[in-house]
Amino acid sequence: MGLTWDKSLVAGGNDGLLGDGVEFEVFSSASEAEEEHSLNTDMIEALDYALSFLDKNVKDESRFFLIGWDAASSTLMLSVTDDAKQLDSPVVVRCHFAGLSRKLASDSQRELAVEAYKENVRFWCKEHLSTSSAFTQYSLIALFVDEDRMRAGLL
Helix, strand or coil, rough: CCCCHHHHHHHECCCCCCCCCEEEEEEEEECCCCHHHHHHHHHHHHHHHHHHHHHCCCCEEEEEEEEEEEEECCCCEEEEEECCCCCCCCCEEEEHHHHHHHHHHCCCHHHHHHHHHHHHHHHHHHHHHHHHHHHHHHCCCEECCCCCCHHHHEE
């Protein structure tokens, strides 16, 4: 089916984007997928879309490919950032997994389900990036963050 991407311009310091005085191009999409196979497919599409901007995003100070997962809203944010994780790349990709969010909201064991999907997201991203020639041609370190950037872990 494929995701549809919308572009917006966002000033640094807003929407979790770090970089004062910087204007970001944010490409956003929403996935209605609820089943694991479809979720995985849409997640890979979002990753590939973000990877397509690496030529534009990678600068001398770039160190990390940041994969942010907001479990509360089921939103994936992908960007390139510096050593200190304080300056995001000019192009950021976000995908809201609306179908998953609704599914988790109705789960009687929501906390366990949210934690399980966080691990699925981490695994799917790691698996895809490890075989992606678009990613491996750059000297970036993949990080996964689900709360605080300063506590991001290696993918």
